[in-house]
Amino acid sequence: MQKVHSGQFEVAKVEGKELGVIAQSFSQTGWASCTVRLLRTFSWDAKERAFEIVDFNLEEKHELIAVCGPYATADAAAFNLDPEMDVGFPERDDYDGVLYLVHGQPAAANDRYQDAAGWIVLAGTGLKGEDRFVALALEKSNTQLVHFSLDNQQLDISLILPKQIYPIAACSELIDLPQIQIKTGLGDIEVAHAELRSMILQAIPARARDYSAPLIVDTWGFGTNVNQALVASVAKTAKELELEVLTIDKGWENIVGEWQPGPHFEDGMPGLAEITSRSGTRLGLWASLGNADPASSVALAHPDWLATWRGKTQVVSHRTSSLCMGHGPVIEYLSGQLANLANNGLTWLLHDFETISRCDSAIHDHPQGLGEDWAVRGWYRLLSEFRSRFENVWLENCWNGGRPLDLQMVGHHDTTIGDDFCDVRHNAVAKVGLGKYLPAHWCSSYMSDQNSLTLKSQLAIYAVGGPWILMGDIPNWSAEKLALAKRVMNVYRAWRPMFPTGSVRWASVSGWQADSRWRADQEVLPISFIHESGKELMACVVTNALEQREIRWHPAYKGAMVITNEFTGESRDYEESEIAAGITIPTDFAEGHLFAAVPKSTVEG
Ligand SMILES: [Zn+2]
Known part of the structure; x- marks a missing residue:
């Protein structure tokens, strides 16, 4: 990689192509060999791959570039075709919105650009054969590139802001450049993991460091086809199972963007609060605060609040538009919507979809070239103000299946999911993958009715770590399944006080x-x-x-x-x-x- 001066910044160039402004650099000599371990969270763009951990050996004259951020799988696929390729959003008619891939294919083993979580460890040997490591964590959730190379025994790591998302000329308007926290020393990959884990633990908000992972039931097993009677029936079984939180997933809202119960919840928020309280559960709600249906009143009244990219409104999850969280009035609107829910019984917020919009609109509060960076700031401002005002509402990160992973995400939430498949096998892999870095009460997992498996196979892994989120048709579970579930839940309850340690x-x-x-x-x-x-x-x-x-x-x-x-x-x-x-x-x-x-x-x- 070459570094070229451009105004107040250095710009990274690889094989003659400009990648973007270098936000941070780290170099260390004395390395004989080095392996980079990347963690890949779930993405619907590569759902068969699911959660995985992959090792890359750094060889002389080879470069590895980790692509981190909310759209990383699609971005890495595009950059592997051409690092100067523009990134966009799909525009196919059959597009259901949870996919972002436009160019190329998800990264394979030999590709230079690899999508990755913002938590990376490097381990190798020094010139005298000693074990050495580097552990690093991205502070922010923005799209960022982490460039790795090992040449002449020198390890170089650079944090780069890809120019497609942060135009080089616009970077002078960045108040503070995103950064990575780096720890380095003598020790093997397990020492590196322990160091990374301690960095992440320090980022966890105080209230979320030690709590009892709850038992949650969520309505996603019914899809968006939910109404008050169905929630009441789920609540009845929740009471029998002594579940603690009932979250109503997508479908409760009037329409995406208007965060009040729709007419199919005839008694509104008071009705939901009463149903949950009678069942001994706390009321949780799903929300995709960063989205608005084109037919919603917010989108119709404020078309200027929608994120646009290259002159077009994006079509994202469930064919909604993105609201630009880098635009002040949007945050004020969402803050009011959230406060209204919290004042009417909300105690658990499960947020999903495109909470970090990619926007280059010229009419928003943010500099035109820095919409995504401003959106990250806006999103976290919204969450931290909400968190301090409503201390009893817990925040679960879902982000279209479990990304991004970085210190700010951890700092603004109480738990995160690692996999969106609702599948025992994928959840087991995600529990272990996240478990390397997070305590066991921080790895929520979704359980569906997997009737191809035996009942014991469906239930066993959910006792191990939490929160445990049931997404099946619990009102129609057999007596045998209810009895077995109670048995496994008792094990979970007995062990969960230990999960934080x-x-x-x-x-x-x-x-x-x-x-x-x-x-x-x-x-x-x-x-x-x-x-x-x-x-x-x-x-x-x-x-x-x-x-x-x-x-x-x-x-x-x-x-x-x-x-x-x-x-x-x-x-x-x-x-x-x-x-x-x-x-x-x-x-x-x-x-x-x-x-x-x-x-x-x-x-x-
Ligand atoms: Zn914007």
Whole structure:
């Protein structure tokens, strides 16, 4: 990469093409080898790929460029065709709005541009063979490029603002350039993960560092076809299951952009507040505050508030338009809408869709070239003012399935999802992927009715980390499913006080070899919540029967333990040598398993 002076800035050039203004640079000598580990969150643009962690070896004369931000999968695909390619929004008639891909294909292994979360670790060796690491986290949710190279034993990292979104001439109007927090030192990739984790933990708002991950039911299993009677019926089963929050997903609103209940909720907000309070749940609502239906009163009264890109209004999720959050009056409007909900019973806000608009309108408050940056500021201003005014409303980040991941996102929320698939297998991968960086009460996951799986397989993994969000047709669950769910929920309730001080990982198993990338399509998905005390809650879903009869699970704790099979209730003492030899899990039939392991030294009496 070349650095070329341009006014007050340096501009990055790769193979003669300008990428954009360099916002920050970091260099370190003495590296013999280095691997960059990227985390990829869920994107509907690459839904089969789902959540994954990918390693790239930095080779001399090769460059790796991580593309971070809300539209990263589509942006990286475009940049791989041509780094100067303009980015846009799809305009096909059949387009349902959750996809942003216009040019190219989602990044594959050999591509230079890779979409990634804003949390990255590098690990390698120094000239004397010592382990070295770098851990870095983006502070902001803007679209940003992180350029990596290793040449002549020098590691270079640059943060670049892509010129398609931040025109080079406009950057002089940026009040403060986005930055990355960097930690570096001696140690291997696990040390790097621990450092990154501590950076992220510090960004978590005080109230969200230690809370009991709730049990939530959400109406998305019914799609947008919701009404007051349906919510009342969901609430009835929620009461039976002793669920704690009931969120009404898309479909409750009058129309996207007008955040009041529609006529199908005949008793309005007071009716919803009463239904939830009678069922012992708190009222939660889905909202896509950054969107407005073209037919909504806000879009009709204020067409000038809509985000435009290259002269056109964007067609985004569910064929709505984007409201420009970089424009002051929009934030004032949304602030009023949110306050009205919070004053009428809202206690959990699940926000979704395009909360960060990409806008280059000339008639908004922001400099024309910096709409996305201003939108990030506007969005977080809206959330932080709302959070301080309504301390009892919790904020869940959904962002079209779980992005972006950066320090500001964490700083403005109480939990985030990692996967939008509502699928046991993908959720297991996302729980582990997020679990490397976030405590176990910060990784919400959606559970649907996956009737192709056994009941135990449908339920087991949701005991491990939270919040646990049920999205199935709970009023029509069988007595057997209700009974089994109650059993697993009791396990979840018993373990969740420990979630803030532990994390979810792959459980250690022998007798079967996982794919090194631990994909969602594997026959066996074993995940464990591991607490600092050595306690371990392990869920294992055998999705396809293996030829072999069994595998063995090895708890992380080395010592005597009491192990309970939470589906049978059987409990047994294991000596240290038996724990080391492993606990047998049958694999000759597809089934879910759930075990609690407690060190004998911590068992009272
Ligand atoms: Zn704008």
